[in-house]
Amino acid sequence: MNGATSPSASPQHGLTDRLARWAKGLSGKADDDEGGAEDQRPRAGSAANREVTRRRRLYEEIGDFLFAHDLDLTPINFSVALDYLTGANIGVEKAIKAVLMERGKITNGWIESVAASQNPDEVTPDSLATMLDKVEENLTQFTGLMHESRNSAKDYGAALQEQAKGLAEGGDAEPVLARLVGLTRSMVEKTRLVETQLRENQKQTQALKSSLENARRAAEHDHLTGLPNRRAFEGVLREEVKLAQDNGETLSVAFCDIDHFKHVNDTHGHETGDRVLKFVAGLLAKVSNDHCHVARHGGEEFVMLFRGKTAAEACEAVDAVREDLSTRSLVNRTNGERMERVSFSAGVANVLAYEDPRSALKAADRALYLAKEHGRNRVYLAAETD
Known part of the structure; x- marks a missing residue:
């Protein structure tokens, strides 16, 4: 680990590909050259030779840029320097020009913030916290629905019991009433079962919310130093x-x-x-x-x-x-x-x-x-x- 936060997989893999291509170019091999017997080195003055020269010059410029600003040689710093020197990313180019004009120097930490702002779709602590907020909101709503369902089931069961009791005391239509009483008892049992399941689900939801809170705290702390981020x-x-x-x-x-x-x-x-x-x-x-x-x-x-x-x-x-x-x-x-x-x-x-x-x-x-x-x-x- 170094002074800069570890980059995400995408920029690092992209930089690895670039370095691999440059290495092949600097060695005089085409991208599809796997070391065949035939000598395929570019001839002087050829397009391939000019490309090798261009890549070598760009590589040197990136190294000079990193050295001039005392930056660590990390994939994220290398990638930002590449975007700046080639003009491949206008946002990065403008940001670096602005900070150089203001104070003449950039740092590892500043590059981290620029890289994060240029890659909003990557999973960052901010985006993770936003997702956690949304999940927690949904869980809160679900908990409310479960509570409401439990109360409704309890009220419905009580009402059925009361009506069945009144009908049973009337003395008419005994076979029908008997079936109604049996059905009511069955409904009450099912309601109690649902209540038990809802209580269990609510416990699980509370445990999940606790886990999300732990995840939120993790998203707001630096894993190396233990300090808030x-x-x-x-x-x-x-x-x-x-x-x-x-x-x-x-x-x-x-x-x-x-x-x-x-x-x-x-x-x-x-x-x-x-x-x-x-x-x-x-x-x-x-x-x-x-x-x-x-x-x-x-x-x-x-x-x-x-x-x-x-x-x-x-x-x-x-x-x-x-x-x-x-x-x-x-x-x-x-x-x-x-x-x-x-x-x-x-x-x-x-x-x-x-x-x-x-x-x-x-x-x-x-x-x-x-x-x-x-x-x-x-x-x-x-x-x-x-």
């Missing part, structure tokens, strides 16, 4: 903004990004990189409480929300965690070697000083990149006129 954070942000406004409290947000995380992965391996992510997540989570929420925003980036703290106070809280991390001496468990110092940079903004929460998040993100540009391992406060 971006979707969960966005829901908390909406709630906290309302609480802060209603109670006249301050609200601050911080973006924290591990410095040189790609180097950690490249030097020590992705397994060690995962442990670093979990370690940093643990340090950040220690300060969380009812008024402080921590989530993994994507890749090596975390987000913190402080209700009741000014932006300056939030800076102090984040900086205390940053200082704690920068003094830790981590060891690569795989080989026992001592790792370079791990640190993170952060940007903090006053949420209520901006027109909307999204603008505040952008301001905190810009402050984070200023911290990166000015040396890393530091916390910067966004200007409220930003």
Whole structure:
């Protein structure tokens, strides 16, 4: 695993196909060449040779793009770079141009969000949560229908019993009444059986709803660090903004990004990189409480929300965690070697000083990149006129 979230099967398979085709092209073999005896290498100046050159140049451009932005070599990053450099996806091209114009650099986490927005049909935590909402709604309706059916069956049985009792006491048409009484008793027994089945079905429905709730929680948590994910954070942000406004409290947000995380992965391996992510997540989570929420925003980036703290106070809280991390001496468990110092940079903004929460998040993100540009391992406060 690396700094970026694992892509879905479709983009990865598509990239694998592309890499396979490029590999064949770079080796001078046609797609249908299975290593026959005849030499089928393209002649100089041929169309096939020009295609090989074009592919090789594109491959180099993609590598340069990933290296320039310090991006992990993952299928999702490779695919987005390909779409941008070839103009194959206008949406991706516009998004990358916009962010490059705004801050001159892109990150693994940002690419994740772009890829997700360009593939709305893929099963994402958001789409999964939507499906769970719909299933839960249907189950709630079904539970109501079962409850109504049970009550109707009970009322119908009681009415039949009462009418049968009255007819039986009249003394006329005894054979008919006897059959009616027998039929009524049979109906009552069937009704009781249906009630038993409905009660059992209701228990099963409640168990299923509980399972769906567990699935919902899973959809809102990052499986690696155990922290809430971006979707969960966005829901908390909406709630906290309302609480802060209603109670006249301050609200601050911080973006924290591990410095040189790609180097950690490249030097020590992705397994060690995962442990670093979990370690940093643990340090950040220690300060969380009812008024402080921590989530993994994507890749090596975390987000913190402080209700009741000014932006300056939030800076102090984040900086205390940053200082704690920068003094830790981590060891690569795989080989026992001592790792370079791990640190993170952060940007903090006053949420209520901006027109909307999204603008505040952008301001905190810009402050984070200023911290990166000015040396890393530091916390910067966004200007409220930003």
